[in-house]
Amino acid sequence: MVTADLSRVLALAPEPSRASVPEFAEVFRQHFDFVWRTLRSLGVPDALVDDAVQEVFICVHRRLPEFERRSALKTWIYSIAYHTAQNFRRSARRREASELDDELVSREPGPGEHAAGAQASQFVRAFLERLPRERRDVFVLCVLEELSAPDVAEILQVKLNTVYSRLRLARADFRSALERFAKSEERAEAT
Amino acid sequence: MTVDELERRFIRAAQHELLPSAADRERTQAALLERIAAEPWGGAAGASGASGVGLGAATGPSARSLAPGFVAGVVGAMRGSRVGMLGVGLVVGAVVGGWFGFERGRELERSLGSDPPAPAAPVVAPPAPPDPARNASPPEAAPEPPAAEPPEPSPAVEVAEAASARRSGAGAGRARAARSAAATQPPSSLAAELAMLQRARRALNAENGRLALGIVEELDERFPNGVLVEERSATRILSLCQLERVAEAKQAARVFLGRYPSSVYAERVRQSCASGSAD
Numbered sequence: 092m093v094t095a096d097l098s099r100v101l102a103l104a105p106e107p108s109r110a111s112v113p114e115f116a117e118v119f120r121q122h123f124d125f126v127w128r129t130l131r132s133l134g135v136p137d138a139l140v141d142d143a144v145q146e147v148f149i150c151v152h153r154r155l156p157e158f159e160r161r162s163a164l165k166t167w168i169y170s171i172a173y174h175t176a177q178n179f180r181r182s183a184r185r186r187e188a189s190e191l192d193d194e195l196v197s198r199e200p201g202p203g204e205h206a207a208g209a210q211a212s213q214f215v216r217a218f219l220e221r222l223p224r225e226r227r228d229v230f231v232l233c234v235l236e237e238l239s240a241p242d243v244a245e246i247l248q249v250k251l252n253t254v255y256s257r258l259r260l261a262r263a264d265f266r267s268a269l270e271r272f273a274k275s276e277e278r279a280e281a282t
Numbered sequence: 283m284t285v286d287e288l289e290r291r292f293i294r295a296a297q298h299e300l301l302p303s304a305a306d307r308e309r310t311q312a313a314l315l316e317r318i319a320a321e322p323w324g325g326a327a328g329a330s331g332a333s334g335v336g337l338g339a340a341t342g343p344s345a346r347s348l349a350p351g352f353v354a355g356v357v358g359a360m361r362g363s364r365v366g367m368l369g370v371g372l373v374v375g376a377v378v379g380g381w382f383g384f385e386r387g388r389e390l391e392r393s394l395g396s397d398p399p400a401p402a403a404p405v406v407a408p409p410a411p412p413d414p415a416r417n418a419s420p421p422e423a424a425p426e427p428p429a430a431e432p433p434e435p436s437p438a439v440e441v442a443e444a445a446s447a448r449r450s451g452a453g454a455g456r457a458r459a460a461r462s463a464a465a466t467q468p469p470s471s472l473a474a475e476l477a478m479l480q481r482a483r484r485a486l487n488a489e490n491g492r493l494a495l496g497i498v499e500e501l502d503e504r505f506p507n508g509v510l511v512e513e514r515s516a517t518r519i520l521s522l523c524q525l526e527r528v529a530e531a532k533q534a535a536r537v538f539l540g541r542y543p544s545s546v547y548a549e550r551v552r553q554s555c556a557s558g559s560a561d
Contacts, residue, residue, distance in 0.1 A: 128301050140306075208295040209299055212300060
């Protein structure tokens, strides 16, 4: 249950300490970009990203005074973003399930297009959307966001070995997808 | 190019391309400010007040004010061009408070530490609440904010979903463009949204449910990611009741009360024609 998960995450916040409360504006400035990217990477539809980011920072704003350890702040914010993404993509999934496959196919980069950043990005997003959810979450946090495996284990509330295991599988999936892409491009160039 | 090189290149591209644009940042920032300024923080004010006051220490007009401190602080820290947002927040609080029984407006007054604004209009019947994630506990509630509140999909989400559904054939790029177009509402759009809600309220007063519902639907189109979606949702329910579209009203009420069980407008909804299965 996501609600319970988020409650648990929030309950992990250290005891309040006004002396070391980080300023919200600073937190927003430092983390906005990464929260935005994480929500998109984790499957929040583009049309809902604005709302999802707002939900994350509303929650952060309410609970920020409970933090005194800045070192934990990033992980905590990612936790909120992760659970927010779960909520948003769940509601979106109901609607888009039938549309998704066709859309993903159309988003795959065509032969010769991979050099363009936008197409490469679309390829990654299409890959993420096809990936099983548990692998995707780990891939996004470890590879795209470059968080440490222990941090990811804390965010996802799973064992460290589970993170490593899922990451290994996700990386293998990604390489397979890239190999297929490279081969298709070679075939296209040959013709 | 080897697969290793391809992997690095694609990951770097995704890391870069998935970042928000300057417009994304500004739009989200403005919407966030509006929401916080207009929100009846209630119990959350105690906890959030620390950061709010801290942020606003340099320019905030009141030591005990949350919203001014927050708004001024964030505004000052980020761009310094949205001071008018506080005024907008006050207007929202005053008008919406006046409209929906003063609860929200009074709470906003308290949090802002300002003189109570005159009610914008006689209290009529309607509705409306603060959205789930926005819905910090009501003023009277425990001082501990419902921090665990999961950011449930808000009515804005519902509307955005509906809008997105209408664009069902659109790809990601088009969806993003549509989102940008729809969601890139300048701060002044809040005033426009509020004015339309007032029109809907007047229509309800005049027992013109058809007009009220039409305005609500127009709001859905113009402000799919609007700030006052909660009020809008409640207005929709009451409009449906006036039109004797009871089944639709009940369905909408179920969704509404599920998302905003502690809304200050929940009671109004429960007393409407949708009361039968609203709970």
